[in-house]
């Protein structure tokens with residue numbers, strides 16, 4: 001599938017330009033070293049027919065935080081970028097889209113100080129990511145990057161070499177996707193999604209620290225709070241995961257997608273009766289604004305990451 005055609009427009013450093021005419025410097029550090037930060041965002045047509053970027057503020061704030069962690073100047077305001085983003089959607093006549101902002105570096109190889117960054121906001125039709133059916137997952141031979149070697153909370157381009165290797169390995173072995181552990185062997189996340197598992201009516205998810213602080217993960221925690229679903233964050237082993245009733249990935253592109261199995265272990269829970277499935281449904285409703293946000297009972301917002 002192609003991400004753009006001759007009509008596609010993107011936003012580049014404050015201007016709307018045709019994708020086919022947009023230029024980037026081949027000497028950029030971002031290309032050579034993966035020194036870039038980016039976001040993956042979704043817009044949805046809501047039940048009133050309006051285009052809504054889901055959690056736009058959270059995504060552009062994370063982009064700013066990623067830039068800060070990578071010492072890349074971030075000279076834009078969140079509001080300015082959200083406005084530009086809506087305009088890119090409009091100019092491309094898109095409602096249900098995948099949105100990709102990228103901050104990248106110029107051709108300054110000194111590393112001493114990055115005085116300048118560039119930004120592009122691209123949108124494309126949502127491509128199938130992990131699909132709809134329950135996934136067969138393989139534990140990866142690759143671990144997530146060691147947080148002592150990378151600022152792992154940053155959504156940085158170079159970190160995704162790890163994701164690509166893990167995903168390719170799983171797919172080459174006939175699985176749908178990989179699960180990676182952290183440097184201590186605890187379950188961490190997928191190449192492009194966070195993970196939850198369900199055991200006896202409680203959901204469990206790896207604590208923040210060695211994973212990307214997912215915005216969908218935060219949304220799932222919010223939904224658990226609203227729906228009175230018990231949820232715990234901690235460090236969990238593969239053995240604990242393999243004893244779960246159900247499990248799922250969650251991410252902007254993946255949304256909430258259940259697992260059939262991990263390695264040779266099939267999850268015994270009935271997906272359609274599971275609390276995981278409840279979360280999946282509630283998430284779909286939330287992104288399309290088809291259900292009224294239920295009254296927030298608790299002031300302690302454990303979910304706002």
Ligand code: PMP
Nearest residue numbers: 192193194212214215216251252
């Ligand atoms: N972990 C990784 C490694 C990811 O790439 C993503 C996708 N951005 C996620 C988790 C999920 O994050 P989010 O819910 O913010 O999309």
